[in-house]
Amino acid sequence: MPEEKHTKYPSVKRISDEERITMVKEIFSTITGRYDFLNHFLSMRRDIAWRRFAIKKMVFFKTNRFLDIACGTGDLSINAVREHRDVSVSGIDFVYPMIQAAKQKSTKKNLSGKTNFLQASALNLPFVENAFDVTAMAFGIRNIPQKADALREMLRVTTPGGQIMILEMTFIQNRFFRLFYYIYLNYLLPLLAKIFSRNAAAYYYLADSIMNFPSPEEFASFMGEVGIADIRIYRRTFGIACLYVGKKV
């Protein structure tokens, strides 16, 4: 589907899982080139601070390996190996242009010896059981309809005692800020995206997917039902983003 055809993608509430996956693949392969710039610009560089916060919470104790699922252009992977010097990282994403961008970035920063980026699905991770001290997904789970399956895969490849981390956008709970956030997501953000991105429709999808994501309490309890233990929620920037940290026991 050529990107110019879209003015808006259908709401995630109205499409099947298969249609949603096709849509997600299309969106992320058309916005790769401007992804980093728009991420930093539209979040006023908060995305950088949110990833940094997650990286500071990571504890490596056995395998010294980190898995970054839905790694996109590789920011979480690259900054994790910069902070945790003895650690190596594998990053996976099902959109090949994202993997290419991550590889290029890592090579540019002389980190290609510590990073390995692969095209793969979050639902079928190409790794053996218990391989990683930390598995994380930043801004990925919102795009995956089969959330329980993705979390189970994270559990499978995490070493016992290791951490499972989800960093995700949330629709603000506070009533007052919620109105401003609604206006920002639905009016300002698509307008800015129209100026700076060739696929502005992708940013309608962003708003829609954020507003349809469960509340932090609901999502944490969902993680618990899948078998992840000791879940803690860290709210960032008025609750726009949340870091969920759990354990494999």
Ligand SMILES: C[S@@+](CC[C@H](N)C(=O)[O-])C[C@H]1O[C@@H](n2cnc3c(N)ncnc32)[C@H](O)[C@@H]1O
């Ligand atoms: C919003 S981006 C986040 C990228 C990166 N983690 C970051 O922090 O900027 C979401 C990424 O999830 C990837 N993705 C979505 N569903 C996926 C799946 N089932 N398997 C692998 N990657 C997936 C998309 O291709 C996209 O690159």
